[in-house]
Amino acid sequence: MAPSQVWLITGASRGLGFDMAKTALKAGHKVIACYRNRKPDDTSKWDELEALGGIWTNLDVSNEDAEAKVKALVAEHGGIDVLVNNAGYAILGSIEDVPLDKVHAIFNTNFIGTLRTIKGVLPSMRERKTGTIVNISSSNAISPAPALGIYAATKFAMEGYTETLQMEVAAFGIRVLLVEPGATATEFASETGTGIRVDPSEPYQEGIVRQTSDYLASPQYAASSSDSLAVVERIVEAIDGTGVMAGKEIGLRLPLGKDTGAGIEKRAALFADLANLKDVWGSF
Known part of the structure; x- marks a missing residue:
């Protein structure tokens, strides 16, 4: 078992x-679990986490005060060893159909929200010369799908700065991990969960956008998804260097899930095609 650390996990109320x-608590860590809204009417999950020693705290990463709240938590708990930026949601709809106000809103959570929490923990991590920052991305940032273009854009953007962040903070002893889960059995694409569906306009009533949206809500998608607990076990093991991940050198990226390999191969083929254009990009 890895030494006990203080974890701050955003978007911890579900999925x-x-x-x-729960997995980090069972691994012996102290966990500050963040929820966005009020305490739920059904407190079963709330009580389950508290019974394991978890601490619930209100943190909405889309609010401008999120950075200050994280700094207050750092002071209250004597530092944060592991920050997990998990809070986020998806929008299902064509690029043409998704209203710009919804685009601004999802970027404020999925992209800017992660920057707020990172800015909250970095001063303390730099001072202590230790810490791990985990950004939960998506296999859609490896191989984006129709109907998920705006969601994929938030993850591509996050991956862009995360690569840079790793280079900037390595000298301070801070580790950065970019997790790219594939289809996972959560409420990701469900309107009862955190997904937002935009009604397709007439040109998109049929075709690949509608087909993808319907598939994401289907039993077939659920059946092909990886078990959520199995996915998070790999993440916790990668952070702790235990279990399946013991002795493995995990770099910046950690792709996970049954369907992720196909996306990696597709992206590799794309870059292989670009490499074949050397006579073009190398002609200057």
């Missing part, structure tokens, strides 16, 4: 975040 908080 991947809740399962990760």
Whole structure:
């Protein structure tokens, strides 16, 4: 078992975040689990986490005060060893159909929200010369799908700065991990969960956008998805260097899930095609 650390997990009230908080607690860590809204009417998950020693705290990463709240948590708990940026949601709809106000809103959570929490923990991590920052991305940032273009854009953007962040903070002893889960059995694409569906306009009533949206809500998608607990076990093991990940050199990226390999191969083929254009990009 790895030494006990203080974890701060955003978006921990459901799905991947809740399962990760539970798994980290069972691994012996102290977990500060963040929820966005009020305490739920159904407190079963709330009580389950508290019974394991979890600490619930209100943190909405889309609010401008999120950075200050994280700094207050750092002071209250004597530092944050592991920050997991899990809070986020998806929008299903064509690029043409998604209203710009919804684009601004999802970027404020999925992209800017992660920057707020990172800015909250970095001063302390730099001073202590230790810490791990985990950004939960998506296999859609490896191989984007129709109907998920705006969601994929938030993850591509996050991956862009995360690569840079790794280079900038390595000298301070801070580790950065970019997790890219594939289809996972959570409420990701469900309107009862965190997904937002934009009604397709007439040109998109049929075709690949509608087909993808319908598939993401189908039993077939659920059946092909990886188990959420299995996914978070790999994440916790990668952070702790235990279990399946013991002795493995995990770099910046950690792709996970049954369907992720196909996306990696597709992206590799794309870059292989670019390499074949050397006579073009190398002609200057």
